[in-house]
Amino acid sequence: MPTVEELYRNYGILADATEQVGQHKDAYQVILDGVKGGTKEKRLAAQFIPKFFKHFPELADSAINAQLDLCEDEDVSIRRQAIKELPQFATGENLPRVADILTQLLQTDDSAEFNLVNNALLSIFKMDAKGTLGGLFSQILQGEDIVRERAIKFLSTKLKTLPDEVLTKEVEELILTESKKVLEDVTGEEFVLFMKILSGLKSLQTVSGRQQLVELVAEQADLEQTFNPSDPDCVDRLLQCTRQAVPLFSKNVHSTRFVTYFCEQVLPNLSSLTTPVEGLDIQLEVLKLLAEMSSFCGDMEKLETNLRKLFDKLLEYMPLPPEEAENGENAGNEEPKLQFSYVECLLYSFHQLGRKLPDFLTAKLNAEKLKDFKIRLQYFARGLQVYIRQLRLALQGKTGEALKTEENKIKVVALKITNNINVLIKDLFHIPPSYKSTVTLSWKPVQKVEIGQRRASEDTTSGSPPKKSPAGPKRDARQIYNPPSGKYSSNLSNFNYERSLQGK
Numbered sequence: 001m002p003t004v005e006e007l008y009r010n011y012g013i014l015a016d017a018t019e020q021v022g023q024h025k026d027a028y029q030v031i032l033d034g035v036k037g038g039t040k041e042k043r044l045a046a047q048f049i050p051k052f053f054k055h056f057p058e059l060a061d062s063a064i065n066a067q068l069d070l071c072e073d074e075d076v077s078i079r080r081q082a083i084k085e086l087p088q089f090a091t092g093e094n095l096p097r098v099a100d101i102l103t104q105l106l107q108t109d110d111s112a113e114f115n116l117v118n119n120a121l122l123s124i125f126k127m128d129a130k131g132t133l134g135g136l137f138s139q140i141l142q143g144e145d146i147v148r149e150r151a152i153k154f155l156s157t158k159l160k161t162l163p164d165e166v167l168t169k170e171v172e173e174l175i176l177t178e179s180k181k182v183l184e185d186v187t188g189e190e191f192v193l194f195m196k197i198l199s200g201l202k203s204l205q206t207v208s209g210r211q212q213l214v215e216l217v218a219e220q221a222d223l224e225q226t227f228n229p230s231d232p233d234c235v236d237r238l239l240q241c242t243r244q245a246v247p248l249f250s251k252n253v254h255s256t257r258f259v260t261y262f263c264e265q266v267l268p269n270l271s272s273l274t275t276p277v278e279g280l281d282i283q284l285e286v287l288k289l290l291a292e293m294s295s296f297c298g299d300m301e302k303l304e305t306n307l308r309k310l311f312d313k314l315l316e317y318m319p320l321p322p323e324e325a326e327n328g329e330n331a332g333n334e335e336p337k338l339q340f341s342y343v344e345c346l347l348y349s350f351h352q353l354g355r356k357l358p359d360f361l362t363a364k365l366n367a368e369k370l371k372d373f374k375i376r377l378q379y380f381a382r383g384l385q386v387y388i389r390q391l392r393l394a395l396q397g398k399t400g401e402a403l404k405t406e407e408n409k410i411k412v413v414a415l416k417i418t419n420n421i422n423v424l425i426k427d428l429f430h431i432p433p434s435y436k437s438t439v440t441l442s443w444k445p446v447q448k449v450e451i452g453q454r455r456a457s458e459d460t461t462s463g464s465p466p467k468k469s470p471a472g473p474k475r476d477a478r479q480i481y482n483p484p485s486g487k488y489s490s491n492l493s494n495f496n497y498e499r500s501l502q503g504k
Contacts (some may be wrong), residue, residue: 001037002030007044014052022055032059035066039075046070046081050088064089068101076110083116090124090131099124099135104143106150122158129162129171137178149190152182156193160200172203176212183220188240191220195244210253217245218257227265232276238266239275239282242289254298259353262290263306267313287345291441294352307353307360311373314346318376338383344417344442347424355435362432374429381425384418391415416442 002010010027017024031052034045045066053063067089070082083105090098102124105117125132140151159167159175179194186194195217203209221241228234242258249255266273266286275282300306319336354360361370391411398408420439427434 002034002041003037004040004044007031007034007041007048011044011048014055021052025056025059028052028056028059028063032062032066035069039078042070042073042075042078043081046078046085050085053089054091060094064094064097064101071101071105076113079110080113080116083113083120087120087123087127090127095124095128095131096134096138099132100138101135103136103139103151103154104147106154107144107146118154118158121154122162125158125162126166129166129168130174133171133174133178137182140178140182152190152193156196159197164202167202169203172201175201176204180216183216186220188236191240192244199248207250207252210248210250214245214248214253217241217248221245221258221261223257223261227261227269229266229269229272230274232274235273235275235282236277239285239289242293246289246292249293249296251296253296255293255296256298256300259290259293259297259349260300260302260306262286262293263309264302266290267309270313284341284345287342287349288441288443291345291348291352294349297353297356300353300356303353303357304360304364307350307357308364310346310350310353311360311365314343314350315373315376317342317346318373318380320372320376321379338380338387340384340387340414340417340421341442343380344420347421348439348441351424351427351435351437354433358433358435361428377425377428381422381429384422384425388415388418388422391418413442 007030010030013024013027014021014031031045031048034041034048037045049063049067053060056063067082067086070078071086073079073082083102086098086102099121102117102121106114106121108114108117121132121136136151136155139147143151155175176198179198183191183194195213198204198213198216201209204213218241221238227238242262245255245258267290270283270286273282273286317339319338322335357364361373365373391414394411395403395408395415402408403412420442423437423439427437
């Protein structure tokens, strides 16, 4: 076991040898043996071993193993020094192994050490991206859970920081290929992270690239299987996947397959859905996703069937007027509930699909059913008008901080919802029904419009997605869809008509 003096002496031999350094194998072996010494010897070994590593290829395995021992030392300062020097071992065929070692070291709980590992991985990524990915994905597929989790997070946060010359087309293809292997067995959180990784790749910004991603999501969502509304995991998987798909849809990347699945499999089971997420209005969540997707349907083989299912579900939330007694009073004890949030989503989805089959209401329904629908629309519209007036009166003159109170926030959203419904109902009252109006769904941000631009053409939730504006956000900057929850949705989804007339 060499002493500090012996380590310095052998270091001097190697340093003085210049071009003949490779001839002093014994001196390098002494330095390797330094890892068996005390704290001072180990600290010196951690610096000396990588310095001369490249000159002794026949001792490469011994040198890497010695440095790895130091990376696992009990003394944190020795570990940090050894980790900091690891990129010097990443040469040729050794690089994937070093990447593998560094990936395993991501499991450290020491923040300074963790940062060193991240920096070392980024350093060797710039040397050889493919080799580094080999080590990372090896641990993601076969490593311990904590290593897998942190390796995935490393990719999701660090890839976007790498320059274009590192993330070449070939490298991105490798990321896609390896990601597909991982996606065969992932948790919901892991799936979201991988979609973040893949949707950020330059090669997948094209229409065909986005289509590939949609197909990946559809496969993950298991759209070929019969939907089981009573299985919380099945419901959660569909919602997680659909949330990832929504930002990918456009006028060229269609949502048809997802919309058809929702209409056929999910809508008929809406009331029996179960979810593992506490406090989530699962029915409203589903309807919001359907509304978002309905704007981007392509040619639809089952268009009439889907419209009929949407129409039937819409009727459930658009009650008939209560019967009146002979004295003109309501025969029932209470007014029906008007569930505005649900109706906004269903009416919007129906309106979007109705554009593709504009004679659905007049030619595909019998006269009795159409008459019944008009009565429901009229009753709903009357209650709507009263409520809109009350909301406008309640918000009149309020600006700035006054609008930020929880109560007024709810009223502002309620006004958006009711105005949207009002616009769509007016369209359906036309003879024949019209599908020309555009609205921005209440939970979507209103896009700013420059002077001279047509507001309708800017509306990404209308049937005509906007043309790309140079000043607008790039496609890869689009955020993952995350619908609102809590007071906004729960308080607005079950407003009681009778209470609204009393000024609620």
